[in-house]
Amino acid sequence: MSAASRSNSSAALQDGDIVERMTIFSLCTASAAVFLFINGTLMFTLRSRSVFRDTCRYILLYNLLLADTAQLVVCQLLFLLSVCRITLTYPVCGTLTVFANLTNVSSPLTLVVMSVERCIAVCMPLRHAAIVTIRNTGLTLLLVWTISSLHNMCRVFLLLDFPFEDLESLQMRDLCSDLTMLLGSKSKAYDNAFNGFLFVSAALVIVSSYIGVIIAARSASTGKTSALKARNTLMLHLVQLCLSLSSTIYNPMLIALLRILQYAVFIRLHKFLYVLIILFPRCLSSLIYGLRDQTIRPVLLGYLCCRLNPKIAAVSG
Template identity: 60%
Template sequence: MSDTSGSQTNITDGQQVQLLERVSVAVVTTLPCCVFLFINVTMLFTLRSKPVFCETSRYVLLYNLLFADTVQMALGHLLYLFAACRLFLTYPVCGLLILLACFTTTIAPLTLLVMSLERYVAVCYPLRHTTIITIRNTGVAIVVIWAFSSLNILTRVLLLLEFPFKDLESLQMKEFCSGVYVLLGPRSKDYDRAFICVLFVSAGVAISFSYFGVIIAARSASTDKASARKALNTLLLHLVQLCLILSSTMFDPLFMALSGILTRIVFVRLYRVLYIFISLFPRCLCSLIYGIRDQTIRPVLMQHLCCGFLKPAVSNSK
C-alpha cells in the first residue's frame, strides 16, 4: 500500500511540475507578445488619428503592413500557446488558423514591394509622383494585394480537398498545429515552396531595383540629395524587413528538422528563445523603427504610447 501511495504521489508531483512549467512558459512568452501587440495597436491607432496619415500614400501602405503584421503576431502566438500547453486541435480548426496566418504573411512582402516602388517614383520621378502615387491608386494596389493573397488561400484550399480525409482514423491531430502538418499532400508542399520562392524573390527584386534606381538617380545634379539618402535608408529597411519575414516563414520547418536532432529539453528552451526573436520581435520592430525615424509619426506615437502624458511637439516635416 505504501509503495502504491508513494508512486501515486510521485505521479501527482510530476503532473504538477509539468503544469507549472507550461503555465510559466505561457506567461514568459505572452508578456513580450502583449507588449509588442500594444505597440503595434498604438501605431495603428496613430496612423488613423490625423488626416495627414490617411491622405498620404506611404502612411496608408504602412498601415496595411502593420495591420498584417499585428494579425500575424496574434495568430502565431495563439498557435504557440496551443503547442506549449499541449493542446491538439482538429484538422479543420488548425487548417483555418494556418490559412489565416498564410493570408497575412502574403500581404506583408507584397506591401513592402509597393512601398519600395513608391519611394522609387518619389525620387526618380518627383514631378510625376503626385499624379502616379495617389490615394486612389494606393487603394487599388492594396485591393490587388488582398485579392492576390485571397487567391493563394483559395489555391491552398483546393489542394487540401484532394487529400483523402476519409482514410484518417480521426480528424483529431496527433501533433501540435503547424503549417508543416497541414500540408497534407505532395502537391500542397510543392505549391507552398514554389509560392514562397516566387513571392520573396519578386519582392527582393523589386526592392533591389528600387534601391539601385535611387542610387543612379542620386548621382544626378537635379536630384534632391537629402531626399535620395532618406529613400535609400527606407529601402534598406524594407530589405531587412523582407529578410525577417522570410526567416519567420522558415521557423516551423527549421524546428521540425531540429526536433529530430536535439534533446527535448534543449529543443524546448531553444524554441522559446528563438520564437521571441524570430517570430515575435521582427513583427514589432518595423513599427518601432518607422515610428521613431519618421518626424511626423514620432510625436503623435510617443503621446499615445505614454497615454497622453506627453504633449506632441509641433512638426512641419512629413
C-alpha cells in the first residue's frame, strides 16, 4: 500500500508538472505571438507609405524593429525548447545563439544612432537635412550591422578554439542558451568585456545627446515643443537601452537565483523574468513609437483594427 501510495503521488506530480509546463508554454507563446503581430504590423506600416520610407528616423525605427523582432523569434524558440526540455547539438545551438547575438548587438547601436539623429534635429536644425540623409543613414546602418557581425565572428573564433574533439558526442547535456555556448575562459572574458564596453559607450552617447538637447532647449532659437519631445524621446531611448542590454545579465541572474532559491520557486520566477526581460523589451519600440508618433499612430491603428473603424480608416487611407 505504501509503494502504491508513493507511485500515485509520483504520477500526480508528473501530471502536475506537465500541466504547468503546458500552461507556461501556451501563455508565453500567446504573448510572443501578440508582440510579433504588433511588431510585424508596425513594420508593414513603415513600408506602406512613402513618407515613412523616405524619412531617416523611420528608416532607423524599421531597422530597430527588424532586429527586435528577429531577436524575439530566436529567444522564444530557445525558451520553448527549454520548457519542453529539448537539448540540441553544439552546431545547431551555436547557430541560433550567433544569430541572436547579431540582432542583440544591433539594437542598442541603432538606439545610439537614433539618439544622435534627434540631437542633431534639435541642436542643428538648419544642418539636419544635409547631415541626416538617406545615404548617410544607409551607411550608418551598414556600419551597425558590420560591428555586430565582427563581434559574432570573434565569438565564433573563440568557440572554435574549444577542444570539441575531446567530447564523446556533440549532443549537448545542458539546454541551449547563450551562456552554455560560452565555452572556455576566453569566451566568457571577451563577452563580459564587450557587453560592458557596449553598455557604457551607448549610455554615454545617449546621455550626452540628452544634455545637448537640454542646453539647446534653453536657447531662444530652438523650438521649445520640439526640444521637449526630443528630450522625452531620448529618455525613452535610455530606458530602452537598459532593457535591451538587461538580456546580457539574464543568464547570470538565473544562475545566482538557482543557488539561493528552491527549484520549484526558481522555475516559476524564471518564466516571469523571461517575460519581463526578454519579451517585453522586444515589443517596447512598437508601443512607444506606434502610440506616441502622430504620423504613425492613425495608420498603425487602421491596420491593427483591420480598417473596421471608419474614422481610423479615413485617416489612415
